[in-house]
Amino acid sequence: MKFLLHSRVQKSVVLVVGIVLLGIAMVASVLYGIQNFRIATAIEAYTSFTGSNEQLIILHTRVPRAIVAAFVGGSLALAGVLLQALTRNPLASPSVFGINSGAALLIVVALFLFGGMFTFTQMMWVGFLGAALTALIVYILGSAGRGGMSPVKVTLSGAAVAAFASSLTSLFMLIDDKTMEEALYWLVGSVSGRDLRHAQMIIPYLVTGWILSIFLAGSLNLMALGDDVAKSLGQKIVWVKACIVIVVVLLAGGAVALTGPIGFVGIVIPHICRYLVGIDHRWVIPYSVVMGGMFLVLADLVSRFLLMPEEVPVGVATAVIGVPFVIAIVRRRAHE
């Protein structure tokens, strides 16, 4: 396979450049939108707080938004990397594993049974729980019986469970209008309107997922050679697969709990990263976090300008800026 960066120095330099660009993108995300600010205003919001409108917007809208987008984008991309390795399927993403639809189902069920009596925070945990439960069901279905978890089995049970869950979700929404109205907020992925307080509750899980996946990198490289080879090289594959599933739940479950389902990032960023650094997961993992974060921050920024003064859902913007990229990269790659 062809990839761009070969030496370790190149890879490190580009990674650092990526982190700097991520920082610049986040600053831009804080400064630009329907209202544009100067960088001095943003700094003053922290150093000499006066309570002016501008400062409030920066503190309570723009900064949380940039932070949420960066963390969620990175986590979704990384979850995509892990799932593509686990299922050995280049089209795998958190939604294929039923994470998004599971979270949505439990949220809708909670709204249906208890109405709007939950706080935002509680709903967030309901979503997280739903994601975790679905992943557990997919894992059990995909690995019960002889032969353990096979990539195809787990992919298909994931797709079936996801379809089943979203079918039930639409049903609950159809039979009860009130549930539908309240649920729509949760079912459309968005990085805006998320409080820093809520982000702070979820981010530790995401970061734990990042750290754990770095430890998994070596095993992932061996797993890519096939179960038999990995086993003969001393990998406890059942254990490794279980760990991957747990990390995916932390990352994608946390992400969907915070922002709702955001597609495309999880499928596409892993491919872009592999185009840059090859298939070594010790590099793909940090790259996917940085690139995923940068991608979602930029998509969020673009979403403010596409239909000014209205904002389009961030999912639209991810497609708008992502698609040309993917086509270019996929076309450049050598025939596989």
Place this chain on the structure above:
Amino acid sequence: MNKFAVVRSQKPLLSFQIHVRSFVIIGMLISLLAVAIVASIGLGSIRIPVSEVLKSLVGMGDSTFQLVVVNLRLPRILVSVMVGAALAVSGAILQALVRNPLASPDLIGTTNGATAAAVAFIAFSNGTYSIHWLPLVALIGGFFAASLTYVTAWKRGLSPFRFALIGVSISAAMGALSVYFMISGPLYLTSQALGWMSGTVYGTSWDHVLTILPWVVGFLLVTIIQSRTLNVQELGDDIAKSVGVQVERKRLILIAVSVALAAAAVGIAGGIGFVGLMAPHMARKLVGSSYGALLPTSALLGGLFVLLADSAARTLFVPLDVPAGVFTAAVGAPFFMYLLYRSKRE
């Protein structure tokens, strides 16, 4: 039961093998479908006993029943069966060509392209054009998106992987476009478009049946004739070439057939999910992966699931007529999980 029966005749020199198990399963599915059709005709706000259903079908029933059966329920049921069959076969073809179990008509942009075209039509026609043009517009949208995928993925040949990944992107782009039209269009559009996206066969008439019937039957026959090519395509380009298949040409034809089937189904019924992805897998668990048996089995399963889903959708929540697309997974997924579970025991 994994045996073959050999059929030979001396007069016209003819000899072929029949996989007994597949034959039995296809026979069972046909009977099941027939039973389901009769049962479904009987169900609804006016209940019709089985004997009356059968009488009405041959044109000897009570005039009220006759009207309900022939003019209202039968076309809807036939459309559901054909839509399901078309989607299932479309998915089966793509799974062989892309060599990925996640392939389905949604994957290469057909469904989302049709949706984007439909939403744009509703948004911009503003009632100046008849709603009867909607299926055609959706069909064109589906074809456009799939061709875009094909052309963009072409680079000295079509690698299945490139095709799939670009398909995902084009599909996402079309999805984004639909949302964009929805936001920029008038408010009532949103609910209309959402209904379209979940997929419904509500209000289909004999016109729909007659429009879709030749199309679906024709392309299904083409597919079945091509089933040997599909078997070979699934093994990889090199093997396919070495046994003498014109890989690219056949691939283009098969993709076109798959898109034609899916786009017609989506044009009539909107975005009915699950069937295109899952019916072929269920068929594979039942009759194995040889396309000769796989295609009819997928078609029957697809038809059966959309029919059951629509029957449930129109009878369970009376007076609400729920979109059938909501139920296809609810009906089909448990069965698939059972098959998955069972096949592990063997």
